[in-house]
Amino acid sequence: MGWFDSLVIISDSAVRLAVPLILACLAGLWSERSGVVDIGLEGKMLTGAFAAAAVAVFTGSAWLGLLGGVAASIVVSLIHGYASIDQRANQIVSGTAINMVCDGMTALIGNAIWSQGGRTPQLPDSALFASLTLPFVNEIGAIPIIGDLYRNLLSGHDIVTYFAFLCVPLTYWALYSTRFGLRLRAVGENPAAVDTAGISVRALRYSAVIICGVLVGLSGVYLSIAQAAYFQPHMSAGKGFIALAALVFAKWRPWPALATCLLFGFLDAVSIRMQGAVIPGLGEVPVQAIQALPYVLTVVLLAGFIGKAIPPKASGVPYVKER
Amino acid sequence: MSTPLKPLPAWADVALIPLINVTAAFVISGLVVLAIGENPIEAVKILIGGALGDLEGLGYTLFYATSFIFTGLAVAICFHAGLFNIGVDGQAYLGGLGAALVCLYLPLPGYSLVIVAIPAAALFGAAFAAIPGYLQAKRDSHIVITTIMFNYIASALMGYLLVNTLRNPKQMNPETLPFPRGGTVPQLFELLKPLGIVWPDTPLNLSFFLALAAAVFVWVLIWRTRLGYEIRAVGVNPTAAVYGGVSPSRIVIITTLLSGALAGGLAVNVILGSEHRLVLEFTAGFGFVGIAVALMGRAHPVGIVLAAILFGVLYQGGAELAFDMPRISRDMIVVIQGLVVLFAGALEHLFRRPVAALLARRISQPPI
Numbered sequence: 001m002g003w004f005d006s007l008v009i010i011s012d013s014a015v016r017l018a019v020p021l022i023l024a025c026l027a028g029l030w031s032e033r034s035g036v037v038d039i040g041l042e043g044k045m046l047t048g049a050f051a052a053a054a055v056a057v058f059t060g061s062a063w064l065g066l067l068g069g070v071a072a073s074i075v076v077s078l079i080h081g082y083a084s085i086d087q088r089a090n091q092i093v094s095g096t097a098i099n100m101v102c103d104g105m106t107a108l109i110g111n112a113i114w115s116q117g118g119r120t121p122q123l124p125d126s127a128l129f130a131s132l133t134l135p136f137v138n139e140i141g142a143i144p145i146i147g148d149l150y151r152n153l154l155s156g157h158d159i160v161t162y163f164a165f166l167c168v169p170l171t172y173w174a175l176y177s178t179r180f181g182l183r184l185r186a187v188g189e190n191p192a193a194v195d196t197a198g199i200s201v202r203a204l205r206y207s208a209v210i211i212c213g214v215l216v217g218l219s220g221v222y223l224s225i226a227q228a229a230y231f232q233p234h235m236s237a238g239k240g241f242i243a244l245a246a247l248v249f250a251k252w253r254p255w256p257a258l259a260t261c262l263l264f265g266f267l268d269a270v271s272i273r274m275q276g277a278v279i280p281g282l283g284e285v286p287v288q289a290i291q292a293l294p295y296v297l298t299v300v301l302l303a304g305f306i307g308k309a310i311p312p313k314a315s316g317v318p319y320v321k322e323r
Numbered sequence: 324m325s326t327p328l329k330p331l332p333a334w335a336d337v338a339l340i341p342l343i344n345v346t347a348a349f350v351i352s353g354l355v356v357l358a359i360g361e362n363p364i365e366a367v368k369i370l371i372g373g374a375l376g377d378l379e380g381l382g383y384t385l386f387y388a389t390s391f392i393f394t395g396l397a398v399a400i401c402f403h404a405g406l407f408n409i410g411v412d413g414q415a416y417l418g419g420l421g422a423a424l425v426c427l428y429l430p431l432p433g434y435s436l437v438i439v440a441i442p443a444a445a446l447f448g449a450a451f452a453a454i455p456g457y458l459q460a461k462r463d464s465h466i467v468i469t470t471i472m473f474n475y476i477a478s479a480l481m482g483y484l485l486v487n488t489l490r491n492p493k494q495m496n497p498e499t500l501p502f503p504r505g506g507t508v509p510q511l512f513e514l515l516k517p518l519g520i521v522w523p524d525t526p527l528n529l530s531f532f533l534a535l536a537a538a539v540f541v542w543v544l545i546w547r548t549r550l551g552y553e554i555r556a557v558g559v560n561p562t563a564a565v566y567g568g569v570s571p572s573r574i575v576i577i578t579t580l581l582s583g584a585l586a587g588g589l590a591v592n593v594i595l596g597s598e599h600r601l602v603l604e605f606t607a608g609f610g611f612v613g614i615a616v617a618l619m620g621r622a623h624p625v626g627i628v629l630a631a632i633l634f635g636v637l638y639q640g641g642a643e644l645a646f647d648m649p650r651i652s653r654d655m656i657v658v659i660q661g662l663v664v665l666f667a668g669a670l671e672h673l674f675r676r677p678v679a680a681l682l683a684r685r686i687s688q689p690p691i
Contacts, residue, residue, distance in 0.1 A: 039409075039467065083669040092407050092467050094669035096614055100661025105355075107654035112359040118652065233654070241471055248468055286487065292479035295472040299454075302464035311465070 004145075008152045010269050015153065015161070016227065018265025020045065020236075022164045023219035024243035025250070025257045026171050027212040032252060033175065034208030035188040036084045037316040039095035040076070041216050042240025043102030048073040048220020050106035053120045053231035054113070056127040056224075065127065066160075066221045073217025074210055076102060081209035085202055088318030099240075107233035118233035120224075129158035129226040160222045165258075167215065172254040184208055188312035191319040201319045216240075245298040248309050264294045331679055341621060341667060343674045348662035355658060361648050373643025374636040380643070382511070382525025386597065388628075388635030389527075392534035393588030394613025395631050396541050399622035400585065403545055404578040405558035410455060410470025411586045412610025413477030414448040418587030419594045420481065421447025423489070423499055423601035426506030436505040440595055441533075444587035451477065452583025453576070460572035466579070478604075485603050499601040508596040528596035530588070534631075537588060538624040544581075554578055586610065608657075615660045618668040634660070 024041045031038040052069030056062055080098055083089040107118035114120055134155035141151035175181035187194045187204045195201050219239070224231045246264055250256035271290035278284050301309050331340070353363035374384045394411050401408040408414075421443035426436060455469035485497040508529050512522040545551040553574050556564040561571040593605050612634055619633070620626025641656040666673070 039471070079665075083665070087670055087672055089669040089671070090407075092409075093614075093618065093664060096409070096611070097661050097665035097669050100611065100615075100657055100664060102661075104654040104657030104659075104661060108355070108359070108652055108658055111652040111654065112650045115649070118654065238475060241475065244468070245472060286483050288479040288483040292476050295475045295479075299458070299464070299469055299472050299476075302469055303458050303462045304464070309464075 004148070008148055010266070010273055012153050012156075013272070014262060014266040014269040015157070016265075017268045018261045019161050019164045019227075020219040020222050020239050021243045021246055021261040021264055022258060023167065023222065024216045024240055025246045025261050026167050026254065027215035027219070028244055028247045029171065029250075029252055029254060029257055030184075030208045030215065031212035032247065032315045033188045033312055034184050034205045035191060035312060035314040035317065035319070036081065036205055036209055036212075037091040037095070037311075038080065038212060039092060039244060040080055040098035040102075040240075041243055042236055042238065043095075043099040044073045044076050044213065044216045045220040045223065045236045045240045046106050046234070047076050047102045048217035049224035049235060050110060050120075050220070050231045051217075052221040053123065053224040054110075056123055057120055060124070060127045062127055062129050062225055065225050066129075066218070069221040069224070070214050070217035073220060074213035077209050077213030077216075078206075081206055084318065085205050085209070088320065091316050091318075103234065106231070110231060110233065120231040123225060123229040125229075127225065128229055129160055131156045131158050132162070158222075158226045160218060160226045163218070164222070168254050168258045175254065180207075185312075188314055191314050195319070195321065205319075219243075242294055245294055248311075249294075249298050249301055251309050252312060267291075267293050331675070331682065335678060335682060337621075340671070340675060340678060341619070341626075343678065344666040344671055345619060345663060347674070348659065348666040351662055351666075352655070352659045356651060356655070359650050361651055366644055366648060366651060369647050370640030370644050371636065372640075374640035377523075379523040379525055380639055382523060382527040384632070384635040384639040385531055386525060386527040386592070386635070387638040388631045389531045389534045389592045389596075390589050390609045391612050391616050391631035391634045392538060392628055393585055393592065394610050395616030395620060395627040396537055396613075396624065397582045397585035397588075397610075398613040398617035399620065399624075399627055400541060400545070400554075401578055401582045402617060402622045403551075403558045404554045404574055405561070406459070406575065406578060406582075407467050408452070408455075408470055408579065408582050409467055409614070410452065410473045410477075410610070411582070411589075411613050412606045412608065413470070413474035414452045414583040414586035415589035415606045415610055416477045416481050416604075417451040418444040418448035418583075418590035419601055419605060420484065421445075421587065422590050422594050423502070426502035426595070427489075427499060431505070433505045436503065437508055437595060440506055441508075441591050444590045444595070445584035446587070448585075448587030448590070449580045449583035452579045452586065456576045456579025456583075459579070460575040474610075482603065485601065489601065491600075497603045501600045502595070506595065507599050508591065510596065526597035528592065530592040530596045533591065534588060535628065537585060538628050541585075542624040550577070586613075612660060615663045615667075619663050 048069040051072035052065040055068030056065030083094040084091045110118040141147040191201045246260040250260045271287050356363040397411045422440045425440040425443040458464040459466040489499045491500045510528045515522045553569045557571045557574040616630040619630040637656050645653045
């Protein structure tokens with residue numbers, strides 16, 4: 001197998017691994033751009049994954065599973081929203097609480113229902129999102145190089161994957177080209193100014209929190225009923241935190257978020273493929289080093305050694321109207 | 324919003340509100356048990372019986388509590404400086420490395436080994452906390468994000484070391500050789516045996532007293548020393564602290580160092596006190612329990628010791644409960660922990676307004 005084929009295969013698996021990161025990262029982007037810091041992405045992803053699998057088990061429908069996963073994630077998001085917006089809580093504490101409750105609750109309920117240590121039964125293919133074949137695969141696929149890319153990299157993903165990639169331009173357009181987006185960004189920088197203009201800070205932040213719930217719920221849906229065919233406790237395995245790292249790394253902007261998530265997905269794919277591989281001149285590269293790279297890169301960026309990551313000015317700060 | 328809150332009487336602030344918050348967390352946990360289809364009162368009976376019913380249960384409860392006192396103090400000391408250290412788990416993990424390196428490679432006689440290993444655990448924990456602390460103080464990188472990242476970096480680093488360099492060559496498991504006897508903290512049952520007192524074989528060890536000493540140390544430090552005053556000043560208002568001649572960046576670094584050192588206590592209890600060798604993922608998320616413990620104990624050492632014992636009861640009793648009621652797995656404890664963080668932390672003002680209204684009405688009633 002030539003290096004080109006290997007590259008296509010690694011890229012394909014990178015895309016698959018990047019999907020949950022992209023969705024969760026954009027979810028965090030919406031929330032934090034409105035001024036609500038969200039470290040509870042991990043917990044919401046698990047909730048979405050669990051609810052999607054559970055609904056799919058009972059109904060046999062992937063689409064109902066998707067609705068269930070997204071609905072559950074929105075409920076959790078609203079709890080965080082209520083604490084952050086109405087109760088003016090410490091948003092880090094609230095996010096931590098959500099991660100703990102969701103991590104425990106999904107495993108607990110899963111175990112109580114199916115008695116398999118929290119795992120759901122294996123889902124049949126009919127209850128999963130199948131991979132779609134793009135049109136003209138055979139015709140375009142015959143062209144060298146471009147054809148390989150089209151057939152092996154672009155085609156053959158499920159609908160959630162295509163939607164995740166569509167979400168990037170959608171988010172970009174909504175944030176930078178609509179009135180809603182302008183106001184939402186403003187509320188994350190200077191809520192008092194938005195309030196003075198007669199626009200509800202509360203309503204804007206709640207809508208951002210709900211959008212966040214939808215997107216991060218979808219990332220969970222992808223994990224349990226598109227990528228895998230079951231839910232398993234702790235199956236998000238820190239992806240919510242990698243998404244958070246990607247958000248910081250992308251400096252809270254949609255297109256760089258896509259690039260960062262693809263990079264992190266690529267590193268993940270490489271680390272899986274490189275188990276025990278020897279690079280000439282370097283020797284065996286420890287898998288753990290590649291796995292830790294996203295976190296190390298983010299810390300280096302945060303430290304200001306490669307550019308500066310400046311969060312939205314009012315993120316994490318509850319808004320208090322002057323009395 | 325409506326009228327500003329009147330300050331509550333001190334007793335309500337210190338005791339009543341926290342009690343209501345924690346009760347709310349437990350009531351919801353009870354509802355969860357009910358929804359699963361088990362009897363919550365029966366569950367509580369099994370839980371308390373398993374944790375406190377006999378000396379063996381009590382030994383395990385206090386063993387867990389020891390870990391939670393350390394991690395709770397580590398989180399709390401940062402709270403006082405206005406910092407949120409989510410990286411206690413990773414710092415404790417590295418603390419285990421420090422302890423193991425001393426025990427495996429330093430040729431020291433007898434128990435002098437453990438006397439060096441304990442500070443080594445604290446030192447490694449502190450060193451690992453120092454980087455996020457420095458970055459927060461000098462380069463303005465948010466400590467919450469960096470400590471989250473550092474947890475994963477710790478996990479990758481320790482995974483590498485345990486699989487590739489430190490692993491006992493005769494073992495498949497990623498764990499080191501057992502430590503020599505002098506590299507262990509004596510367990511209580513061994514110490515009590517020569518005195519003729521029968522104490523069941525539990526991992527409870529002398530680290531428990533070290534944890535209590537650490538609690539006293541933190542109390543003295545925070546409320547009785549100049550440094551503690553400066554830490555609290557920075558926590559309340561860093562700008563005002565600067566006017567008072569305090570350097571916030573110096574305080575941030577010192578506080579995170581102390582916090583990392585306290586996190587190392589978890590390694591002392593688990594690695595030196597119980598496992599007697601370095602094992603993969605020994606921290607078991609106990610660094611995160613520290614967040615719940617610190618919030619529940621309102622960042623005060625007395626509160627932290629009480630909250631740590633409560634969580635010790637939950638962890639030990641929860642194991643018993645999962646055995647007797649298999650539908651309530653140990654994940655229930657994580658749920659309770661999260662609910663405590665939610666109600667005692669994020670929603671701490673939820674009941675303040677109704678309570679304030681209630682108290683105000685009682686006080687303003689005309690005397691008859």
